[in-house]
Amino acid sequence: MNPHNTSLFCRALRLYVKLVGASVRSRMQYPFDFIASLLIQAVMVLYDFVLIAVILWRFTSIASWDIYEVGALYAVSRLGFGLYRLFCNELDRFEAYIVRGEFDSMLVRPWPSLLTLLSRNLDLGRMSWIVQGIGVMAVCLPALLRRGSLDMWGALMLLACSVLSLALFAAVGLATASAAFWIVRIEELQVFTVHAPGTASLYPLDIYPGWLRNLLLTVLPVGVGNYIPCVYLLGKGGSWLNLVVPPVWAAICLLAAYRLWRLAETRYHSTGS
Amino acid sequence: MLLRIPKRHAHRHKRHPLGGAPLFVFGLQKYAVFATKGFVQNLQYRASHLVNSVASAVFGLIYIHIWLAVTPPEGFGDYTARTMVYYVAFNQTILWLTQFGVRVHLKVSEAVRSGNIGSELVRPVDYFGYRVSQEMGSQTYSLLFRGLPVGLILSFVGYYFPARAVTWLWTFIALALAGYVFVVIQYMVGISAFWTQEIRTLTWVSLTLAYGMGGASMPLEVLPPLLEKVARLSPFACLAFYPARIYLELSDPDVIWFALFWAVSLTMLARYLTRLARRVLEVSGG
Numbered sequence A: 001m002n003p004h005n006t007s008l009f010c011r012a013l014r015l016y017v018k019l020v021g022a023s024v025r026s027r028m029q030y031p032f033d034f035i036a037s038l039l040i041q042a043v044m045v046l047y048d049f050v051l052i053a054v055i056l057w058r059f060t061s062i063a064s065w066d067i068y069e070v071g072a073l074y075a076v077s078r079l080g081f082g083l084y085r086l087f088c089n090e091l092d093r094f095e096a097y098i099v100r101g102e103f104d105s106m107l108v109r110p111w112p113s114l115l116t117l118l119s120r121n122l123d124l125g126r127m128s129w130i131v132q133g134i135g136v137m138a139v140c141l142p143a144l145l146r147r148g149s150l151d152m153w154g155a156l157m158l159l160a161c162s163v164l165s166l167a168l169f170a171a172v173g174l175a176t177a178s179a180a181f182w183i184v185r186i187e188e189l190q191v192f193t194v195h196a197p198g199t200a201s202l203y204p205l206d207i208y209p210g211w212l213r214n215l216l217l218t219v220l221p222v223g224v225g226n227y228i229p230c231v232y233l234l235g236k237g238g239s240w241l242n243l244v245v246p247p248v249w250a251a252i253c254l255l256a257a258y259r260l261w262r263l264a265e266t267r268y269h270s271t272g273s
Numbered sequence B: 001m002l003l004r005i006p007k008r009h010a011h012r013h014k015r016h017p018l019g020g021a022p023l024f025v026f027g028l029q030k031y032a033v034f035a036t037k038g039f040v041q042n043l044q045y046r047a048s049h050l051v052n053s054v055a056s057a058v059f060g061l062i063y064i065h066i067w068l069a070v071t072p073p074e075g076f077g078d079y080t081a082r083t084m085v086y087y088v089a090f091n092q093t094i095l096w097l098t099q100f101g102v103r104v105h106l107k108v109s110e111a112v113r114s115g116n117i118g119s120e121l122v123r124p125v126d127y128f129g130y131r132v133s134q135e136m137g138s139q140t141y142s143l144l145f146r147g148l149p150v151g152l153i154l155s156f157v158g159y160y161f162p163a164r165a166v167t168w169l170w171t172f173i174a175l176a177l178a179g180y181v182f183v184v185i186q187y188m189v190g191i192s193a194f195w196t197q198e199i200r201t202l203t204w205v206s207l208t209l210a211y212g213m214g215g216a217s218m219p220l221e222v223l224p225p226l227l228e229k230v231a232r233l234s235p236f237a238c239l240a241f242y243p244a245r246i247y248l249e250l251s252d253p254d255v256i257w258f259a260l261f262w263a264v265s266l267t268m269l270a271r272y273l274t275r276l277a278r279r280v281l282e283v284s285g286g
Helices: A001-028 A031-059 A067-087 A093-101 A112-120 A124-146 A152-183 A187-200 A209-217 A227-233 A241-265 B007-015 B021-043 B046-068 B081-100 B104-114 B117-121 B128-152 B165-191 B200-213 B225-233 B241-247 B254-278
Strands: none
Touching: A001 A112, A001 B007, A001 B128, A031 A124, A031 B046, A067 A124, A067 A152, A067 A227, A093 A152, A112 A241, A124 A152, A152 A227, A152 A241, A152 B007, A152 B165, A187 A209, A187 B046, A187 B254, A209 A227, A209 B046, B007 B241, B021 B046, B021 B128, B046 B081, B046 B128, B081 B128, B081 B165, B081 B200, B081 B241, B104 B117, B104 B128, B104 B165, B117 B128, B128 B165, B128 B254, B165 B200, B165 B254, B241 B254
């Protein structure tokens, strides 16, 4: 990276931190609303957890993955999704920007529109998924370490995988948001590209038919962030490549999604209001 | 409050298509019009809902494969792996009718927040009947345009079709009651806005209970024994668990009486709450 690019990156990062700080301060002006929002989210996200807990309580394993192994898989995906909703929440509600013509205001700022978009409304109320992920991880990791299914290095790798999972959710979310420049309404599409694959990735991908598994590992690759590394780290097969492929694939997906976003921006039509 | 037509206007009814019909029939016809409007309003979103149906079917597919993976070869209770495919596919088909499509709570709370509730309550029509009938029309749309496409997609994986005509009849009645019961529950969630303004928490609680304890994604037999007993007795079991068991011919249609009991009880409660809400109504703004 040449010095000019480094300085540009640092400036962008400083700006991002400043904008995010302003967003958080504005949210904390209404502390009760913040707490209520956190509680609502906590109730909302409880369901997936209850379903998986009941299934494992009744049947003890899913496709030879026991409760702690499924828990680790679940926690990595939930942490990744939680971080995505925390830092990229505006991608998830991007349809509103296009429908109401609010994207105009981002184009007149002297910095990239994506940076402005992501620094708006950092929603701390979305931390429920992160809290849930940490909670499940706190139960599963010690159990896996105790019985020797995982060593300390593996545990750290597992935690790092949540960042990979975030990157993959962000790539899919960004590509879906880009579609809004052409088709405007993307809420239903997001259910198909982000939420359904997110739910699917909570379970071992072995249980799905080949075409669905391939979809979750290639076009909508949210399964790459948790399933592929977990298979190797938990001793269920694979090789060291299981740890190398996910970050490379995440970088490629992020880059491709960003290129798509830049292309899509040029197709933007304001509402004229 | 039923519509009472003053005597001086009574002559107008002679020209009505149902001329000579009792006032009661005329009143019901009015609610049929509300229901039709609720149905027609949704028609313009058909294309968008079709995309959503594909996403719903994908969710169904995910749950089907989860159950195929965990169901032991000998099955559990009344359920084999194949029955579980049918169970999940049927419930995914009716999900928009019995749960996700219901919007009445949002409409009521929005009316309270905007102050429009004032003009809505002074109309010469029963407010509960107006809201519920309109929502039932919308729910009929949900079943036809959002549910059936999901069922069609999932039929490629497996779908049960009862051979006996009477099973179809009982299922239809169970579904009508299921849709009605959840509309009334959500109506009460909406009515709570008269006191609290903010209904988000209650909405999510009711949705989570309906989805979790209603048996939409898993038969209630899977739950821990105590929770299963509570869930079976709750109105939420009428939303998915009992209709699915009737459709799959795993239960006698007697359970419809249970749904009817909840429909009547909740209607009485909702009407009582509506009367209370009228007394606390404060409309601000000009």
